[in-house]
Amino acid sequence: MRLKHYAYLGLMVLFALPMAASRATADAPLALVATTGMIADAARQVGGEQVEVKALMGPGVDPHAYRQTRSDIVAMTRADLVLWHGLYLEAQMEEFFHDLERKRTVVPVAEGLPKDVLRGHDDYADKFDPHVWMTPALWKLVVTEVQEALTTARPEAAEIFAANAAAHIADLDRLIAYGxxxxxxxxxxxxxxxxxxxxxxxxxxxxxxxxxxxxxxxxxxxxxxxxxxxxxxxxxxxxxxxxxxxxxxxxxxxxxxxxxxxxxxxxxxxxxxxxxxxxxxxxxxxxxxxxxxxxxxxxxxxxxxxxxxxxxxxxxxxxxxx
Structure with a gap:
């Protein structure tokens, strides 16, 4: 019952707020909201000066239990792009994201990873272990998903995003070798x-x-x-x-x-x-x-x-x- 209560409140706030028009222009950064710090970092690395990123969950925050606040909802409804993880990581927020995607560009950046590289979930037979950031070899795939989402949102900056993603992936390759x-x-x-x-x-x-x-x-x-x-x-x-x-x-x-x-x-x-x-x-x-x-x-x-x-x-x- 508590989960349904929070979801109901989130939807009430969502539909009570006016949906701001996208403010992205060629000379203004994309306003981007990411759920976790890991996704926010990937967006900053790939987006560079083309993005202005807000992370909902800071240090020490558990994404499995996190529920959107009213200020989170305001930020997401005003954003040009919302990036969330998927794979049932933000379990308490999924219903909200599925409603938000009818009005905003919302991308679950880990949801499209090949299923044959994912581990099964020990609590849900039809879901997968979401902790793909624990190995940089998998995280490189997520960085590519972030690059594609940014390119779709701002195609004129595609070359910038591609160069930034390549540089970041080179650093991830160094990390793989070090580990x-x-x-x-x-x-x-x-x-x-x-x-x-x-x-x-x-x-x-x-x-x-x-x-x-x-x-x-x-x-x-x-x-x-x-x-x-x-x-x-x-x-x-x-x-x-x-x-x-x-x-x-x-x-x-x-x-x-x-x-x-x-x-x-x-x-x-x-x-x-x-x-x-x-x-x-x-x-x-x-x-x-x-x-x-x-x-x-x-x-x-x-x-x-x-x-x-x-x-x-x-x-x-x-x-x-x-």
């Missing part, structure tokens, strides 16, 4: 990545890690006592020394695991905080897609025993104190 290098250094027996929820499946698939989440793919799933008990047994039996917290998910369940293992005489440390469903603080390197993944790759590599991983990451830009 492949430092993560390959993790000893085979340590290649277990356990965190608050199952956000790292694509990462594990690309880099050869067993990935375990206390919660499922969505943070809206519950972690029961049985699940905690099973994972405590696994920590002890396999002598796993480090687990990870996430910037956008409560660390309560992870700390319960650590306490459960301690009660069994097994010491487990927090290997670091990973960015899962949101990037770092605005204005920082970790607040960009490259910085987000650089941080995760570097943190995981160092915490799980890799030798000679650079403390400050791929280009020496990571914040000190990893």
């Amino acid at each position: 492949g290098d430092v993560l390959a250094r993790v000893p085979a027996q340590n290649r277990v990545l356990l965190s608050a929820h199952d956000a790292f499946g694509y990462f594990g698939r690309d880099y050869g890690f067993e990935v375990l989440g206390i919660q499922g793919i969505s943070t809206q799933s519950e972690a029961g006592l049985n699940r905690i008990g099973e994972l405590v047994d696994l920590l002890v039996e396999r002598d796993i020394k480090a687990v990870f917290v996430e910037s956008s998910v409560s660390d309560r369940s992870v700390r319960a695991l650590i306490e459960g293992a301690a009660a069994r005489g097994h010491e487990v440390a927090i290997g670091g905080e990973l960015f899962s469903d949101a990037m770092g603080a605005d204005g920082t390197y970790e607040g960009t897609y490259l910085g987000m993944l650089d941080h995760n790759m570097t943190t995981i590599s160092r915490a799980l025993g890799a030798a000679d991983t650079p403390a400050r990451g791929m280009d020496g830009k990571l914040s000190a104190g990893l």
